[in-house]
Amino acid sequence: MxxxxxxxxxxxxxxxxxxxxKNINFHVKEKDVVHVSASxxxxxxxxxxxxxxxxxxxxxxxxxxxxxxxxxxxNTQSLKWLGKDLKIRVIENLREKAVIDENECRxxxxxxxxxxxLELVNNAVKERFKAVCAELxxxxxxxxxxxxxxxxxxxITIKNMKSRxxxxxxxxxxxxINLRLSAYPKETVLSVFWHEYAHFWYxxxxxxxxxxxxxxxxxxxxxxxxxxxx
Numbered sequence: 001m002x003x004x005x006x007x008x009x010x011x012x013x014x015x016x017x018x019x020x021x022k023n024i025n026f027h028v029k030e031k032d033v034v035h036v037s038a039s040x041x042x043x044x045x046x047x048x049x050x051x052x053x054x055x056x057x058x059x060x061x062x063x064x065x066x067x068x069x070x071x072x073x074x075n076t077q078s079l080k081w082l083g084k085d086l087k088i089r090v091i092e093n094l095r096e097k098a099v100i101d102e103n104e105c106r107x108x109x110x111x112x113x114x115x116x117x118l119e120l121v122n123n124a125v126k127e128r129f130k131a132v133c134a135e136l137x138x139x140x141x142x143x144x145x146x147x148x149x150x151x152x153x154x155x156i157t158i159k160n161m162k163s164r165x166x167x168x169x170x171x172x173x174x175x176x177i178n179l180r181l182s183a184y185p186k187e188t189v190l191s192v193f194w195h196e197y198a199h200f201w202y203x204x205x206x207x208x209x210x211x212x213x214x215x216x217x218x219x220x221x222x223x224x225x226x227x228x229x230x
Contacts, residue, residue: 001033004051012058014051016044019204024050028061029163076117079105081125082132083185090117098124129182130158132189140193143216152200165227166192168199184226191217191224 005011014034024047027035038047051058079086079100086105093108098120105124107117133156141151154175161167161178168175175196181189194217202209213220 004048004055006052006055010055010059012055012062014048016047026051026054026058028058028065031062031065033163034058035163076114076121079121079125080183081105082182083188088117088121096120100124100128125182126158126179129179132182132186133158133177133193136186136190136193139190140197143194144197147216149201151197154197154200166196168196170200170203185223187219187223188226191220192227194220195224 001013001015003011003013012032012034014036016036016038018040019037021037021039024036024038024042027037029035034051036047036051076088076090079088081100084102086100086103088105088107090107090109090112092110092112094110095108096110098105098107098117105121107120109116109120137154137156144151152170152173154173157174157176158179159176160180161176164176165178165181166176175193177189177192177196181192194213198209198213198216202212
């Protein structure tokens, strides 16, 4: 991780990964960090010059990420769930449990403090999202079989990740899905599953990878592009 300091005092970090790519690729996935992929033949000096020239674009992207995080921050009034804003309704009860359905999130508790309500809601999101992911996982596996591909016995893990929506360890047979995807439509979560399963056949993001991915899931860009910072 290296830092860029601009003449006006603004600064941001970048992370450089060397790959066999034709162009320099820039991706903003977290606050104040630009992820860069570039050929080993391109000098660091030239890459940093490009970063400085595009600085205003990156700072606009950083601000959009902050706005999104602020809008999606946990609160006791509403819950972002699979693309919907669900009202959180607190009901005095001894059960100490949150229940998510299609219309609202009901929190049964004798302690209506914000901290306790958020903890119950977060626990419900984790459990419900596991079930959603299990369903989508089977959807992808069935889709692969229908197209003549036998899917590997992948182990699915749900966890919080800062800069990735999903990851695939094809050598170990593990797929990780970001818990933050629970706020997005189910089709968007499905697009991440298809992306990660495609890595079992293609280990990079080459043209062959995307050709395979789009053959399997033609609507990939339609649903996955909402995850990108514009």
